[in-house]
Ligand SMILES: NC(=O)N[C@@H](O)C(=O)O
């Protein structure tokens with residue numbers, strides 16, 4: 294593991310804490326929901342602002358991610374300047390989400406790391422800095438909603454290494 298003088302605490306993923314970076318996709322009482330289909334189905338409604346960007350097309354894919362080895366060191370981040378990108382776990386396992394606000398490139402001071410539950414998705418708002426998929430424990434599938442379109446839509450930056458500190462317990 295790269296020696297990392299900086300360390301980053303892992304936080305639980307909540308709608309409020311993630312607000313500067315995008316939305317959390319979850320079926321909970323924290324989001325608007327209502328009953329449909331004659332009482333058979335509960336609809337957790339309009340969870341995120343999906344933006345394919347100008348001239349873009351919203352597409353759905355499945356990402357099959359290999360588990361990351363822990364302890365993990367963050368040494369790069371990316372952003373999609375033209376569109377949002379949403380991930381929803383399909384394999385029933387938690388995963389890590391490392392983000393920084395849109396705008397200036399991330400620093401150790403602006404990075405945030407969240408532990409997402411097996412029933413929590415995230416939507417990175419357009420331009421939100423994030424680390425590529427961070428699956429844990431086993432090969433994991435994720436439903437991904439993002440952009441297809443002309444031209445590049447991924448800026449990458451390298452960082453001085455930042456080690457992730459797993460939550461206690
Ligand atoms: N490259 C790609 O489609 N994946 C990344 O954007 C990612 O956030 O995992």
Ligand code: NI
Nearest residue numbers: 371373378425
């Ligand atoms: Ni991405």
